[in-house]
Amino acid sequence: MPHLLVERVLGTIEGFPIGGRRMERALVRSDDLAKRILRIHTSIGDLGIRLGPGALHDGDVIYADDDLVVCVDVEADDVLVAQLATVAQAVEIGHALGNRHLPMQQEGDTIVLRYDPLVEELFRERGVAYGREQRRLREPLRHAHAPHGHE
Numbered sequence: 001m002p003h004l005l006v007e008r009v010l011g012t013i014e015g016f017p018i019g020g021r022r023m024e025r026a027l028v029r030s031d032d033l034a035k036r037i038l039r040i041h042t043s044i045g046d047l048g049i050r051l052g053p054g055a056l057h058d059g060d061v062i063y064a065d066d067d068l069v070v071c072v073d074v075e076a077d078d079v080l081v082a083q084l085a086t087v088a089q090a091v092e093i094g095h096a097l098g099n100r101h102l103p104m105q106q107e108g109d110t111i112v113l114r115y116d117p118l119v120e121e122l123f124r125e126r127g128v129a130y131g132r133e134q135r136r137l138r139e140p141l142r143h144a145h146a147p148h149g150h151e
Contacts (some may be wrong), residue, residue: 005048009104010061013071025073026062033057033074034140042070058138074136077117082106082123082130089128096122103141 010016013023026040026047033056038049040062047063047070049056056062058070063070084090086138097104097119104113113119114133123130 003046003048003062004044005050006041006062007050009055009057010064011049013059013061013069014059016061016064016069018069020040021067021069024068026070027075028039028056028074030074030077030137030140032140034142038071038073040070044068054140058136067068069093074106074134074138076134077141079112079135079137080115080119080130080132081135082111082113082128083109084111089126093122093126093128095128100144104139105137105139112137112141
């Protein structure tokens with residue numbers, strides 16, 4: 001099977017002209033979206049993806065020829081989605097989560113992070129409104145990269 005190198009995204013599946021071509025969804029994990037180099041298995045062989053970190057997203061078209069269009073399909077993650085009610089609660093939870101070095105996302109007034117039973121317990125204990133769900137993340141969960149030490 002051939003190996004092809006992808007160095008740019010061709011567009012997104014929402015606006016891409018598929019026409020009569022077959023559509024294939026290449027399944028990746030949300031963590032893979034943060035990688036600069038990635039190998040994706042497809043029906044035409046492996047596609048080597050070489051993009052900048054964070055340049056790949058759910059729904060991106062990464063390959064197209066006369067017969068086939070391949071787009072990225074991100075697996076659903078098991079996540080906690082929390083709505084913090086007050087600034088005080090946001091500071092308290094932000095401090096607790098920051099000490100655990102957990103990757104997360106902010107989406108509007110909510111935070112999203114990978115399911116962790118200890119975090120769920122923390123949310124329950126602190127009265128945080130939250131839910132557990134399967135969610136397809138368009139962007140990878142990220143750490144807040146602030147250099148620091150623990151003395």
